[in-house]
Amino acid sequence: MALVLVRRLPLPRLRTGVGVQRAMLLTGLVLTALFVLTAVLGPALAPHGYAQLRDTEGLFGSQQHPSGSHPLGTTIAGYDVLSRTIWGARTALLIILAALLLSVVPGTVLGLVSGYLGGRLDRLLVGLADALYAFPPLLLAIVMSIVISGGQSSLVGGLGAAACSVAVSFVPQYFRVVRAEVIRVKSEPFVDAARVIGTGPWRIMTRHVLRNSVRTLPLIFTINASEAILTLAGLGFLGFGIEPNSAAEWGYDLNRAVADVTSGIWWTAIPPGLGIVLTVLGTTLLGEGLTDLADPRLRRRTDAPVPPADGGGDGD
Amino acid sequence: MSTLTQETPGAVATPADGAAGYGFARYLVVRFLLIIPTVLILVSLVFFLMRLTGDPISAAFGDRLTPDQLQAKLHQAGYDRPLPTQYLDYLRSLATGDFGRTVTDNQPVTHVLGTYGAATVELACYALLVALVIGVPLGMVAAAHRDRAPDAALRLFAILTYATPVFFVGLLLKLVFAIWLGWLPSSGRASTGVQLFLQDQTSTTGVYLIDALRSGDGTAITDVLRHAVLPGLALGLLVAGILLRLVRTNLIGTLSADYIDAARSRGVAPLRLVTHHATRPALIPVVTVLGLQIAGLLGGAVLTETTFEWKGLGYELAHYLTVRDFPAVQGIVALFAVVVAVTNFLVDVAAALIDPRVRY
Numbered sequence: 158m159a160l161v162l163v164r165r166l167p168l169p170r171l172r173t174g175v176g177v178q179r180a181m182l183l184t185g186l187v188l189t190a191l192f193v194l195t196a197v198l199g200p201a202l203a204p205h206g207y208a209q210l211r212d213t214e215g216l217f218g219s220q221q222h223p224s225g226s227h228p229l230g231t232t233i234a235g236y237d238v239l240s241r242t243i244w245g246a247r248t249a250l251l252i253i254l255a256a257l258l259l260s261v262v263p264g265t266v267l268g269l270v271s272g273y274l275g276g277r278l279d280r281l282l283v284g285l286a287d288a289l290y291a292f293p294p295l296l297l298a299i300v301m302s303i304v305i306s307g308g309q310s311s312l313v314g315g316l317g318a319a320a321c322s323v324a325v326s327f328v329p330q331y332f333r334v335v336r337a338e339v340i341r342v343k344s345e346p347f348v349d350a351a352r353v354i355g356t357g358p359w360r361i362m363t364r365h366v367l368r369n370s371v372r373t374l375p376l377i378f379t380i381n382a383s384e385a386i387l388t389l390a391g392l393g394f395l396g397f398g399i400e401p402n403s404a405a406e407w408g409y410d411l412n413r414a415v416a417d418v419t420s421g422i423w424w425t426a427i428p429p430g431l432g433i434v435l436t437v438l439g440t441t442l443l444g445e446g447l448t449d450l451a452d453p454r455l456r457r458r459t460d461a462p463v464p465p466a467d468g469g470g471d472g473d
Numbered sequence: 474m475s476t477l478t479q480e481t482p483g484a485v486a487t488p489a490d491g492a493a494g495y496g497f498a499r500y501l502v503v504r505f506l507l508i509i510p511t512v513l514i515l516v517s518l519v520f521f522l523m524r525l526t527g528d529p530i531s532a533a534f535g536d537r538l539t540p541d542q543l544q545a546k547l548h549q550a551g552y553d554r555p556l557p558t559q560y561l562d563y564l565r566s567l568a569t570g571d572f573g574r575t576v577t578d579n580q581p582v583t584h585v586l587g588t589y590g591a592a593t594v595e596l597a598c599y600a601l602l603v604a605l606v607i608g609v610p611l612g613m614v615a616a617a618h619r620d621r622a623p624d625a626a627l628r629l630f631a632i633l634t635y636a637t638p639v640f641f642v643g644l645l646l647k648l649v650f651a652i653w654l655g656w657l658p659s660s661g662r663a664s665t666g667v668q669l670f671l672q673d674q675t676s677t678t679g680v681y682l683i684d685a686l687r688s689g690d691g692t693a694i695t696d697v698l699r700h701a702v703l704p705g706l707a708l709g710l711l712v713a714g715i716l717l718r719l720v721r722t723n724l725i726g727t728l729s730a731d732y733i734d735a736a737r738s739r740g741v742a743p744l745r746l747v748t749h750h751a752t753r754p755a756l757i758p759v760v761t762v763l764g765l766q767i768a769g770l771l772g773g774a775v776l777t778e779t780t781f782e783w784k785g786l787g788y789e790l791a792h793y794l795t796v797r798d799f800p801a802v803q804g805i806v807a808l809f810a811v812v813v814a815v816t817n818f819l820v821d822v823a824a825a826l827i828d829p830r831v832r833y
Contacts, residue, residue, distance in 0.1 A: 177620060177624070177625040177628075180625075181628075181629075284507075284510060285514065287511070288510065288511040288514040288515060289514070289515075292515055292768060292810065292813065293768045293769065293771050293772035293809065293813070294772065295772040295775060295776070296771075296772060296775070296790075296806055296809060299790075299794060299802075300519055300522050300523065300802075300806065301522065303522075303523070303794070303797075304522045304523070304525050383635075383636070387638055390638050391638065391640070391772070391775075391776055394638070394640045394776060394779070395775070395776070395779060395791050395794070396791070396794075396795060397794065408638075411638075411640060411641060411644065414644065415644065415780065418644050418647050418648050418652065419647070419652065419659055419660075420652075421648075421652045421653070423648055426641075426644045426645075426648065427645075430637075430638075430641035430644065430645070433636075433637075433638055433641060434633070434636050434637045434638075434641065437635070437636035437637075438632065438633065438636040441632050441635060441636055442632065445628075445632065
């Protein structure tokens, strides 16, 4: 399915987009690529480990000013700030993957079945989706983190809590979008044709309806990813995230930095904070750029000559 | 946050049958009754999730009491009964407005909600004010200069307010304005002296600004306002970005309407088109979608209050979580669920009143 989705990205439009939109999309792509690279190459880039307190020259020391050996100083616990910020990208990438997996699959399947079959199940699921959609994900994340790990988290526990709670508010979103598309697509002649020649409902759903209903999903992916990072960070900031010796997590580091800020220490707060901002900025710009390119209403009239022979744009 | 997607209505609207007045009354009742399952689902979810981890008493005192003492306490509080019984009991007391008692400091949860709710409401009001003052005019500017430099800059600003977690904004504001420049206090709702003064007043509301205004004390008013600036700004910016985008998108939609083309062809200036012709029809959907942001606002309030030691429900929630006081946590979360459900109801009703086409 992932391949289908990637092929459906409106990337060829990159050339035809308006200046601002193209700039946003490109910035988003660059920031996201940098983020993924940092996450993957983290161990090679970071001067120290995320839980490292000493090297051959002894302890790093607490709240050291930025210097040659620690370009961004050290935290109150004596960790190297630069290293923890770089390692934090890994945790962020993991939470994105976990949250996407837990949200996309159930949301799409439920939306497909609910939209295609309709009836009582459909009404029940719509009601359930509306109720869950309204709930602040952060509160749910807190409850989840207590359930999963009693609030003091290992890497898996913290990721699980954040991913589950993000899923609870995003499954309804995928559900709604896919369901609405499925309802539209299932009345198309080609679905009727498939039914007439005796294709079973499961095969119609997966082969004919699903592939034509996932067009808008990449846009939700990006929001889902942003929300996953922000929820994990919020959880960490409240003190319910991942323990520092299990992984580096930006929200936790910011939580530790609150007291530092009051005494005028900036270097423990700003790097992890910027990590969050740049990552979310990257995914959001990417999503925005894609939305703009995919949405003809948002294109400037003068800049959008009618593409010849391309018919209805991305309709299949 | 949801506003970044195009909103897709979940249910397919069916045309309302019968006379308009009757149809609306019916819609009102049905929509009101829908609050109950919404709250029920959320409250039940939280109840069972919390109980998965065990009972509140072991969670709070497990490591400090002997097994016998623990057993006695459990029995006294009824936590040794079967789970369905406890659940029904919990629902029954919720229905009568009894949220139970906190485990750690043994006070009624409703008392906690009453005491700290006012502070959260006060913070939310400041935030909404900031959001309106920043978001609406900037959204209008962006729409008027669509796809040109000001629009691009404002759009980036809106995305930045979304991408920056509210607690990081809070920390930055604190660092710059409270520590480096020393213009504003860095935390709390008021200075200690003022706080004591305000609590001594007869019949307090808990909303410090109202209490200070009623006391007529100039120092108290200034002090309360100075403490409100940074938290209000931090939370407000979050909503301002959303508002800006909403206003912009809706204005652009309205600006492409025929009557606007007509006005433009008569030579009305672009900015005047926005302010005098397009704003009012464009603001209606803004009001309703903004109402749906209440969930985000509450989540943001928890983080803002923690950043600025603003002693409201969010701050208390974080505190009770740290000491594993589950009844308190459950109570606060349940209250949030009710607030979200009721706000969504009001928003839907407002939308139906404004736009007669909205019916289920």
